Amino acid sequence: MSFDLSGRTALVTGASRGIGYFLALELAKRGAHVIAVARTVGGLEELDDEIQAMGNTATLVPLDLKDMPALDLLGSSINDRWGKLDILVANAGVLGTISPVGHVEAKVFDNVISTNLTSIWRLIRSVDPLLRRSDAGRAILMSSGVAHTARAFWAPYAASKAAVEVMGRSWAEETKQMPLRVNSVNPGATRTAMRAKAMPGEDPETLPHPADVAAKIVQLADPALTITGQLYDVRQDKFLHYHMPS
Template identity: 30%
Template sequence: MQSFAGRVALVTGGGSGIGRATALAFARKGAKVVVVGRTHETIEETKEMIEHGGGEAIAVQADVSVDGQVRSMVQTAVDRFGRLDFACNAAGIGGKLAPVAEITEDEFDSIVSINLKGVWLCMKHQIGQMQMQGGGVIVNIASVNGLRGTPQAAVYAASKSGVISLTRSAALEYAQSNIRINAVCPGAVLTPMLGQVFHTTGITKQQYRTRIPQGRIGKPIDIAHTVIWMCSDEASYITGHIMTVDGGVSAG
């Protein structure tokens, strides 16, 4: 796969899990990386990991649900590196596991603000920059839960369904601007969010593995590799696509 030397990648949710793995993967391909997250310590740690590997990165603290912070995030990337070629919008939260009638309005608003509004705001400002420079690639992280009903996580699933529809619509709107927009729908991946599910439900990793045709839970790098490929020229004829990466779960 091609080198990303001279290119600039921005990754939200870059302090852990899929976001961190993707930021590190971009750096290994030679891209300069803008690591974005709400927690200063974790994004600084990702930045230091990139630098330790010989890469170049900056850490930008931002809440993706706040327009001004997202606008500043993109501007900081451009001020530092001169352009924005790739964006992976991975920031997200799972929220409380509970039936629909037991979710509070504040809990609903929190999930939708980060998972859906956050992706919209990120794309809004990323697209503006990419239009000015003649193109770019955006990959949004959705979820297999956005493709089906998910008991005890209806609002999370709804937010990820929204990301899928937002991705498809934006891809159609900006295809002629040389901006490709796709989404990845991970299944079970070993992240802090899945750890919270194990803790809350009492389900063990071994029990979870039995649900997956490949017999293993995904790793963050599995998703990162998919994002990198979607950003490469090898995927240049792909836009508006929703890529499921779940070990075969959704095939059944």
């Protein structure tokens, strides 16, 4: 799918590897200026090299998403430099531990919720006014199939992703009369480091490469997109429509 994002600015979290890395490349390929956020500086620098090789530019932001005051300042910095934000990709997340819910350590649970949920809310709060200024604001929130299956031993991660989806649906409902479109994504099993940690016995070659997954997700950044408040399933390549309030 080809569409032009020239002159648009996209913020991507977790941009140093995996789906976030390749989504940043997809956005840059279409002309967007990418604000790449991640903890791993080396991965951000590699991304910057690739984007420059395309003839485009990126702004690198080494940042731990649990640094909430820094997230607040991020929106202010974007406002000062660009005055608006066109695309938000809330991709970064942590797995936690795969174990019975009663065995999860408090610090692990707190880290999952802080990284996967609280930081997303804080980021939304920081950039929502900027997305509303865009003539075609797009928010893409990364979810997971376990948000719907209540899979055994995945409770903290599943709960965090389910909460992000519901928060996104509420945000979409609040902004449905605006040009802003807010959607969640279930990428499905993908050849990433997080998947390898969760499923150590799985052959990664049987899974889609994150570049292929990103090539499908990027359509949610299309300025012509009309759908909002829904879940895009990458494996099925379609939106799974929620019931929205009348």
